[in-house]
Amino acid sequence: MVKIAIDAMGGDFGPEPIVKGCILALKKKQFIPILVGKKSEILPLLPKRYRDKISIVEADDVISMSDAATEAIKRKESSIYIAIELVKNGEADGVVSAGHSGATMTLATLRLGRLQGVLRPALATLMPTKLSRRSILLDAGANVDSKAEHIAQFAVMGGCYAEDLLKIQTPRIGILANGEEPSKGNDVTKEAFKLLIGYKGFKGNVEGGDIYNGSCDVITCDGFVGNLVLKASEGVASTITGLIKDYIRKSPIAITGALLMRKVFRLLRAQMDYAEIGGAPLIGIKGCAIVSHGKSNPKAIQNAIFQAINYVDTGVNEHIIERLEVLKNKEK
Amino acid sequence: MVKIAIDAMGGDFGPEPIVKGCILALKKKQFIPILVGKKSEILPLLPKRYRDKISIVEADDVISMSDAATEAIKRKESSIYIAIELVKNGEADGVVSAGHSGATMTLATLRLGRLQGVLRPALATLMPTKLSRRSILLDAGANVDSKAEHIAQFAVMGGCYAEDLLKIQTPRIGILANGEEPSKGNDVTKEAFKLLIGYKGFKGNVEGGDIYNGSCDVITCDGFVGNLVLKASEGVASTITGLIKDYIRKSPIAITGALLMRKVFRLLRAQMDYAEIGGAPLIGIKGCAIVSHGKSNPKAIQNAIFQAINYVDTGVNEHIIERLEVLKNKEK
Numbered sequence: 001m002v003k004i005a006i007d008a009m010g011g012d013f014g015p016e017p018i019v020k021g022c023i024l025a026l027k028k029k030q031f032i033p034i035l036v037g038k039k040s041e042i043l044p045l046l047p048k049r050y051r052d053k054i055s056i057v058e059a060d061d062v063i064s065m066s067d068a069a070t071e072a073i074k075r076k077e078s079s080i081y082i083a084i085e086l087v088k089n090g091e092a093d094g095v096v097s098a099g100h101s102g103a104t105m106t107l108a109t110l111r112l113g114r115l116q117g118v119l120r121p122a123l124a125t126l127m128p129t130k131l132s133r134r135s136i137l138l139d140a141g142a143n144v145d146s147k148a149e150h151i152a153q154f155a156v157m158g159g160c161y162a163e164d165l166l167k168i169q170t171p172r173i174g175i176l177a178n179g180e181e182p183s184k185g186n187d188v189t190k191e192a193f194k195l196l197i198g199y200k201g202f203k204g205n206v207e208g209g210d211i212y213n214g215s216c217d218v219i220t221c222d223g224f225v226g227n228l229v230l231k232a233s234e235g236v237a238s239t240i241t242g243l244i245k246d247y248i249r250k251s252p253i254a255i256t257g258a259l260l261m262r263k264v265f266r267l268l269r270a271q272m273d274y275a276e277i278g279g280a281p282l283i284g285i286k287g288c289a290i291v292s293h294g295k296s297n298p299k300a301i302q303n304a305i306f307q308a309i310n311y312v313d314t315g316v317n318e319h320i321i322e323r324l325e326v327l328k329n330k331e332k
Numbered sequence: 333m334v335k336i337a338i339d340a341m342g343g344d345f346g347p348e349p350i351v352k353g354c355i356l357a358l359k360k361k362q363f364i365p366i367l368v369g370k371k372s373e374i375l376p377l378l379p380k381r382y383r384d385k386i387s388i389v390e391a392d393d394v395i396s397m398s399d400a401a402t403e404a405i406k407r408k409e410s411s412i413y414i415a416i417e418l419v420k421n422g423e424a425d426g427v428v429s430a431g432h433s434g435a436t437m438t439l440a441t442l443r444l445g446r447l448q449g450v451l452r453p454a455l456a457t458l459m460p461t462k463l464s465r466r467s468i469l470l471d472a473g474a475n476v477d478s479k480a481e482h483i484a485q486f487a488v489m490g491g492c493y494a495e496d497l498l499k500i501q502t503p504r505i506g507i508l509a510n511g512e513e514p515s516k517g518n519d520v521t522k523e524a525f526k527l528l529i530g531y532k533g534f535k536g537n538v539e540g541g542d543i544y545n546g547s548c549d550v551i552t553c554d555g556f557v558g559n560l561v562l563k564a565s566e567g568v569a570s571t572i573t574g575l576i577k578d579y580i581r582k583s584p585i586a587i588t589g590a591l592l593m594r595k596v597f598r599l600l601r602a603q604m605d606y607a608e609i610g611g612a613p614l615i616g617i618k619g620c621a622i623v624s625h626g627k628s629n630p631k632a633i634q635n636a637i638f639q640a641i642n643y644v645d646t647g648v649n650e651h652i653i654e655r656l657e658v659l660k661n662k663e664k
Contacts, residue, residue: 130571141510144518178473178559186476186556208563212571224518225557227510229564231540236568239462239544243603247596254596260589264579271575 001032002309005092006301008037009062009079010099012294018098019045021301026053028302031309034092036083037062057082062099065294069102073110080104084111087287094288094308096279098296105142108282108289115317117324120146121284122154123223123291124161125230126277129214136162137176137211137219140280141227148191151175151220155196156323157283158218164314165307171217173199174206176225181205188222198330237272278303281311284320288312333364334641337424338633340369341394341411342431344626350430351377353633358385360634363641366424368415369394389414394431397626401434405442412436416443419619426620426640428611430628437474440614440621447649449656452478453616454486455555455623456493457562458609461546468494469508469543471555472562472612478554480523483507487528488655489615490550496646497639503549505531506538508557513537520554530662569604610635613643616652620644 006022008015015037022033023046035042036057046054059079063072075081080099084107086092097104101123109121122139129135136158143150155173162171175192177185182193184205196202206216208229221229248254258265270276278300279292288311292304338354340347347369354365355378367374368389378386391411395404407413412431416439418424429436433455441453454471461467468490475482487505494503507524509517514525516537528534538548540561553561580586590597602608610632611624620643624636 128571130574144510176560178476178556178563186554208560208565209567209570211564212567221560222518224510225560228508228540228553228557229560231510232543232561232565233540233568235541235544236565237572238541239460240569240572240600240604242462243600244596247599248593251595254593257589257592257594257596261580261586261593262589263583264576264586264589267579268572268575272572 001030002094002312003032003034003092004305004308005034005036005057005083005086005095006305007079007083007095007097007099007104008035008042009059010097010294011292011296012065015041016045017296017298018301020298021296022054022305023047023050024298024302025305026050029306029309031305033305034086036086037079057086063103065100067100067103069100069106072100072103072107081107084108084289088112093312094290096290096292096301096304096308098292098294098301098304101291104289104291105282108285108287112285112287112289115284115286116321117328118157118284118320119153120150121282122157123280124158124283125226125280127211128271129212133168133214133217134166134277135211135214135217135219136166137221137226137230138283139221139223139226140230141223142282143223145224146188146222148188148195151188151192151222152195152327153284153324155192155202155218155220156199156327157320158220159201160316160319160323161281161283162217164316164319165310166217168217170201172203172215173201173218173220174203174210174216176211176219176221176229177205177207179205180207192220195327199327276303278305278307281307286317333362334426334644335364335366335424336637336640337366337368337389337415337418337427338637339411339415339427339429339431339436340367340374341391342429342626343624343628344397347373348377349628349630350633352630353628354386354637355379355382356630356634357637358382361638361641363637365637366418368418369411389418395435397432399432399435401432401438404432404435404439413439416440416621420444425644426622428622428624428633428636428640430624430626430633433623436621436623437614440617440619444617444619444621447616447618448653449660450489450616450652451485452482453614454489455612456490456615457558457612459543460603461544465500465546465549466498467543467546467549467551468498469551469553469558469562470615471553471558473555473559474614475555477556478520480520480527483520483524483552483554484527484659485616485656487534487550487552488531488659489652490552491533492648492651492655493613493615494549496648496651497642498549500549502533504535504547505533505550505552506535506542506548508543508551508553508561509537509539511537512539524552527659531659608635610637610639613639618649
């Protein structure tokens with residue numbers, strides 16, 4: 001059975017939503033959960049009937065959001081450090097953390113190491129699209145100043161994820177650029193374009209608007225660019241919902257309208273909801289690490305755990321090693 | 333009186349919305365409009381009482397959206413070429429075009445030339461924010477692979493625009509980056525950060541989500557990044573409205589709700605509407621060029637014309653030359 005180490009301490013709301021999320025997951029799927037953190041805080045949150053199903057590994061220290069990611073490597077008693085060590089030592093197959101994402105990525109990369117052939121692990125985000133399927137955008141922020149070879153590798157790694165976890169037979173792969181024509185892009189993406197020509201599923205450049213229209217399954221980009229695109233997108237969504245709420249509040253007629261539209265807004269929320277996805281996998285490391293949002297609720301943690309289980313179950317890492325070999329041989 | 337040359341041909345819907353927009357503008361503001369394009373197509377769209385108020389300059393050729401921007405410099409009979417020559421020869425003070433934006437930017441830069449001290453002209457987009465004021469993002473796509481000096485200059489040029497045209501006394505200036513801390517950013521933005529330290533109004537880094545929360549008045553970035561952020565934002569907005577429409581269509585109750593919320597949706601549309609802004613100025617050239625959306629309706633053209641008039645009236649170009657000198661001396 002898959003063993004998942006869960007950083008119980010790092011989230012913005014302390015261990016409660018994380019412990020609850022772990023219990024939720026356990027009700028629906030069989031796996032071995034290991035909560036890592038302060039026993040004195042976790043135990044009171046754990047109903048008696050779960051105490052023999054969920055083990056707790058003590059960790060005194062917590063990396064807080066205000067700490068520098070570079071600190072993480074020295075803080076060997078922190079919950080995220082110990083959770084990742086469990087994977088390193090084979091006591092767990094994957095790790096889920098809603099804590100400091102920079103710390104999680106740094107530790108996972110340095111302590112677990114990169115898969116054979118991987119130059120840079122990438123953070124992959126599942127994006128909602130107009131269609132019911134999701135697309136993957138990577139790198140979503142693990143690397144700034146990515147080189148062309150990195151961006152080409154992100155594409156390949158994302159493709160393996162799409163095949164194995166999203167069950168898309170031949171994922172359509174695109175490079176995020178300022179226009180569809182091969183002549184578009186910056187120096188780095190133009191070079192990445194050349195490296196990907198002929199790779200299975202590669203469709204060329206895609207534009208910013210294509211992220212959400214479902215025209216591509218895998219979208220590869222530099223982490224600086226990926227971070228900005230994601231944050232701007234969240235900003236637009238929250239501005240729109242904020243404006244709707246403001247306008248509604250000012251009009252009793254609109255309030256009635258909004259009540260009648262409740263179901264519409266609920267569907268919309270479900271489509272956009274971070275909790276439905278759970279977290280972003282750091283792809284390219286030996287093992288499995290799912291980076292969850294600091295504000296994760298129990299449902300988000302549950303889904304992040306499911307993601308980790310699937311990641312381990314599908315053996316996507318072996319697939320990545322093979323495909324990077326294909327990319328490398330293509331280049332020759 | 334300010335003379336504005338208007339490319340009547342380049343838009344996606346032919347000369348009709350452009351001629352109509354010109355008439356709309358003329359009803360509200362005093363200026364001298366010069367429509368550039370095929371007389372045989374423009375004249376029938378012009379009511380008799382406007383024929384002595386609007387002059388037409390014949391242009392046989394039109395750069396279409398599928399042409400390469402580099403073609404533009406050879407197509408000397410095209411409407412956009414001739415419109416820009418009018419500015420170059422002093423027969424017009426500014427140009428408005430809803431045609432091929434690459435062609436407009438290339439021609440405006442090459443034929444009109446850069447203002448003294450300007451390394452690269454930048455396309456500036458006015459962004460809606462949660463607050464009633466707008467922010468400026470530049471470069472929105474004129475330059476890929478911008479250097480640090482370019483990004484610093486964009487900030488200064490955007491600041492002048494915010495002061496003179498948006499009437500913001502000391503515009504808050506931010507660099508778009510993957511985190512607020514000075515340590516965040518890619519190699520280029522970190523270097524730009526150093527160049528801007530101490531410049532009036534400079535606030536440091538801002539994140540993607542800050543574009544829409546009104547925390548900054550001027551947001552500077554590389555044109556590749558700016559293009560992606562804008563296109564992704566438009567994608568999110570259109571996906572949300574598309575999903576709302578889809579869900580509403582499936583439920584009679586929701587349709588009633590939507591009717592009661594009509595005013596809310598109208599306000600939202602006005603806030604997001606491209607036509608309210610009109611176009612994006614190319615800042616840093618000798619003269620004035622407003623790049624409008626290919627799909628511009630008459631209102632968008634009217635507002636683009638108003639933007640051009642204001643740009644010329646405020647003398648922002650002189651201001652830019654002075655301020656770039658301040659930035660340069662600061663660096664010494």
